[in-house]
Amino acid sequence: MKPSSKRLPLAASLLALAIAAALPLAHAADAPTFDPQRLSEKVKVLSSDEFLGRGPAEEGETKTVAYLIEQMKAAGLQPGGDLKDGQRAWTQAVPLLRAQITGQPTISVNRDGKARPLAQGDDVAVRAALNGQKHVAIQDAPLVFVGYGVKAPERNWDDFKGVDLKGKVAVVLINDPDFERSDVETYKGDFGGKAMTYYGRWTYKFEEAARQGAAGLLIVHETAPASYGWATVKNSNTNTMFDVVRENPAGSHPALEGWIQYDVAADLFKQAGLDLAALKKQAQTREFKPVELKGATFTADYDVDAKVITSQNVVGRVEGRKRPDEHVVYSAHWDHLGVGQPDAKGDTIYNGAVDNATGTAALLELGRAFAEAKPRPERSLLFLAVTAEEKGLLGSEYYASSPLYPLGKTVGVINMDGFSPWGPARNFSISGSARLELLDRLIATASKWNLAFTSDTRPEAGSFFRSDHFPFAKRGVPAISYGTGNDLVDGGVEAGKKIQETYTAQRYHQPADQWEASWPFTGLARDLSILYTLGDELANSKAWPNWSEDSEFRGARDASADDRR
Known part of the structure; x- marks a missing residue:
């Protein structure tokens, strides 16, 4: 669905062709077909009002987890979750800190x-505290603009320049x-x-603000650099x-931790005798220095209901017949x-049909096909439905930090989202634009269906x-996340771009992301044949894909090489 105009680099094209020639004799005609109607029905169920937006630690989670287990059982999968009395469960317990503002915050x-009230949800979007506090009380804290809030020694870049942020609220x-450079396309x-x-x-930015000792951080929102609107x-x-x-x-x-509307921030800067647009240009240079909004302070007061809860990843598995300890992973967030x-x-119900009932339905249908x-x-396959992606990739973060099966013997991860x-x-x-052999294999596999690879045009x-x-x-x-193409057989790039733009503006993270009877699901059904073939080829080989030599992730993979010998 992502619009693009870039072409695959020649070197990568040649590598993909070489891999295609070396792959097992699987062809498009040999891959299983997937039923669009089955996919549609699963998306309809998962995104129905009955599932209450599939919120973690809510009634919607109970219904969702029960449905996923029922569907995995019916598909013929085996449980692949936590070990209990020597037996695998269907779930992996994921302990999470759950926090919610109680009442209406005063900001x-x-x-x-003179105090100017800021309306929660309209002027600012302040998050429930995740630092363990159950009451947030910030009284007349000085405001300091610290550019993009970046401290990157390896790039000789420091937006903080030694400023003391204790008791202060940073604005970034x-x-x-x-991003804001006029020559960004070529720079x-x-x-x-x-x-x-x-x-x-x-x-x-939130993490760095904590490291800098700030009492709080406000991120100035703009649609273009954020890639989504204020509603999101x-x-x-x-x-x-x-x-x-x-x-x-x-x-x-x-x-x-919170966000502030650009116009509200610009007016605040103006009242302090500052020009936010001009400061933004200064912040594009490493010479930028923090600027205090003199005479302006920030006040916030609200209670937070915080407690540790347990959510669930749902895990189905097909055990490999020759090397069961080696795993190919398909993942999607439920x-x-x-x-x-x-x-x-x-x-009030955020149904999440496209995001991510589609990926979850795809996970279930792939599981059925492999079962x-x-x-x-020859190798095992894992079908991992993770929790709390919308809260910061927390279910996958927990699995990756506490894996059920060793990461050193995980062949690769094929993630499906939206x-x-x-x-x-x-x-x-x-x-994204990561370079790795798993992508080369995907390109080679997709070529059997005459699909071209288009790199991410919104990096x-x-x-x-x-x-x-x-x-991961x-x-x-x-690990990769597969993205639906934008050059539609029916309507071309123009139609694909219109669908993406309409979805982002009117449905993404909004209650309007609902199932539609008019959706054909024929594109997803075709794409699942491709993703099945990729996983099948990996599961029936001895290959261990790696990152490119210059990837920042190559070192971590190479460090676990002994696990694969």
Whole structure:
């Protein structure tokens, strides 16, 4: 679904062709077919109001987990979760910190003794504290603009320049310093040009604010550098928050974490005699120095209901007949945003049809196809439905940090998140621009269906860091998130672009992400034949794909080489 105009580099094209020639004799005609109607029915069920938006630790989780286990059993999978009395369960317990603001928070900026209230959800989107506090009380804290909030010694970049943020609220821009450059299309600077680095992600900015000792952090929202509108920010940050259980949560989270509308921030800067647009340009250079908003302070007061809960990853498995300790993993997140603030129509259920009932339905159908395969593959296959992706990839982060099966013997991860329910495309993509042999194999496999690879044309959105393959990737496991193509057989790139733009603006992280009877699901059915073939070829080989030589993840993979001997 992601629009693109880039072509696969020649070297990668040649490598993909070489791999295609060396792959087992699987062809498009040999792959199982997938029923669009079965996919549609599963998406319809998972995104129905009965499942209450599939929110973790809510009634929707209970219904979702029960449904997934029922479907995996019916598909012929075996349980692959936690060991209990020597037997595998269907789930992996995931302990999480659950936090929710109780009541209406009091938030204001104060200028020369006069308080200006800020409306939660309209002017700001303040998250429930994840640092362990049950009451947040910030009174007249000085505000300090610290550019993009980046401290990157390896790039000789420091937006903080030794400023003392104790007792202060930092204000930062979203994305990283290269994004706002006028020559961003051709500029390849300290942060990779247009492509977002991890320094551009909001998760990093909160983490760095905690390391700097700030009382709080406000991220200035803009649609283009964030890659989504304010509605997404509001809906994702004003509901229940989750985090993995940490030994020192204050080391990763300041007391106050939130976003502020650009116009509200610009006016605040103006009242302090500052020009936010001009400061943004200064922040694109390493000479930038922090700027205090003189005369302006920030106040917030609210209670937080925080407790540790247990959510569940759901895990099905097909055991390999020759090397059962080696695993090919398919993953998808089952959760969405649950029940939240009403939209303009009064709808409070965030159904999450595309995001990610489509990926979850695909996971179940792939599991069924592999369970029915004769003979069983030589390696094992794992079908991992993870929790709390919408809260920061927490289910996949927990699995990757506490794996049920060793990561050193995990062949690769094929993640599925947000498939198009429309007709087939002539191309496909992946999230981000990582270079790895798993992608080369996917390109070679897709070529059997005459699908072309189109690289991510929105690298500034940081999609590589936003899906469940990332916790595996950063630990060295070859991992990708498959992306539906934008060049539709019926309508071409123009139709694909229109669908993507409409979805992002009107449905993404909104109650309107609902199942439609008109969706044909024929494109997803075709794509699953490709993803099945890729996994089948890996599961019936002795290959161990790796990252490219210059990848930042290569070292972690090479460090576990002894596990694969």
